[in-house]
Amino acid sequence: MDLFTALAQRHSYRGPFQDQPVPRADLERIVQAGIQAPSGCNAQTTTFVIVDDPAVLRRIYDVLERPTLPPALIVCIAHPICAFRDMHFELEDCSAAVENMLLAITALGYASVWTDGVLRLDGKGEKIGEILGVPAERQVQVILPVGVPAEACSQREKLPFVQRAWFNQYGQ
Numbered sequence: 001m002d003l004f005t006a007l008a009q010r011h012s013y014r015g016p017f018q019d020q021p022v023p024r025a026d027l028e029r030i031v032q033a034g035i036q037a038p039s040g041c042n043a044q045t046t047t048f049v050i051v052d053d054p055a056v057l058r059r060i061y062d063v064l065e066r067p068t069l070p071p072a073l074i075v076c077i078a079h080p081i082c083a084f085r086d087m088h089f090e091l092e093d094c095s096a097a098v099e100n101m102l103l104a105i106t107a108l109g110y111a112s113v114w115t116d117g118v119l120r121l122d123g124k125g126e127k128i129g130e131i132l133g134v135p136a137e138r139q140v141q142v143i144l145p146v147g148v149p150a151e152a153c154s155q156r157e158k159l160p161f162v163q164r165a166w167f168n169q170y171g172q
């Protein structure tokens with residue numbers, strides 16, 4: 001799929017998935033797209049745990065209090081470090097990796113949603129980190145479910161270009 005088609009077709013998908021596994025080769029391709037994302041000072045602070053074992057998926061979704069399992073999850077883990085002087089870039093690094101992966105997920109015909117806010121509630125991110133053996137100094141930041149969507153869905157409407165971007169002068 002052409003990059004600009006993937007940009008247009010990417011959307012947050014929160015519906016059920018078809019009962020169809022995601023081949024590991026596809027999961028590896030998706031995560032490789034995340035690995036290729038830029039990072040501050042090339043510090044590469046984001047690491048990934050790919051979960052396709054139904055028993056582990058169940059434990060994670062129990063923490064998230066969600067009944068229906070996706071075929072796979074990509075758990076993105078941030079390493080909070082000073083990458084340059086006292087500057088932290090791990091959230092931006094993780095975000096860049098996530099967007100690359102969302103586009104790869106779309107290009108391969110799968111769907112996902114950037115799952116972030118819920119991880120910050122009631123220590124859920126930490127609980128998932130414990131299940132996966134994530135070192136205590138690293139943080140489960142974003143989770144991406146991956147699967148073939150069972151329902152049609154499209155990207156939420158965006159404001160028109162003229163309301164969000166300008167040449168040379170803000171608002172002109």
Ligand SMILES: Cc1cc2nc3c(=O)[nH]c(=O)nc-3n(C[C@H](O)[C@H](O)[C@H](O)COP(=O)(O)O)c2cc1C
Nearest residue numbers: 010011012014113114115116117118119154155156
């Ligand atoms: C930083 C960030 C955090 C997000 N957290 C969540 C989340 O926790 N749960 C969720 O369902 N969607 C989450 N989303 C997805 C947004 O709700 C979604 O991108 C937005 O509504 C626009 O829809 P679209 O992705 O279809 O364009 C998050 C997106 C971003 C960029």
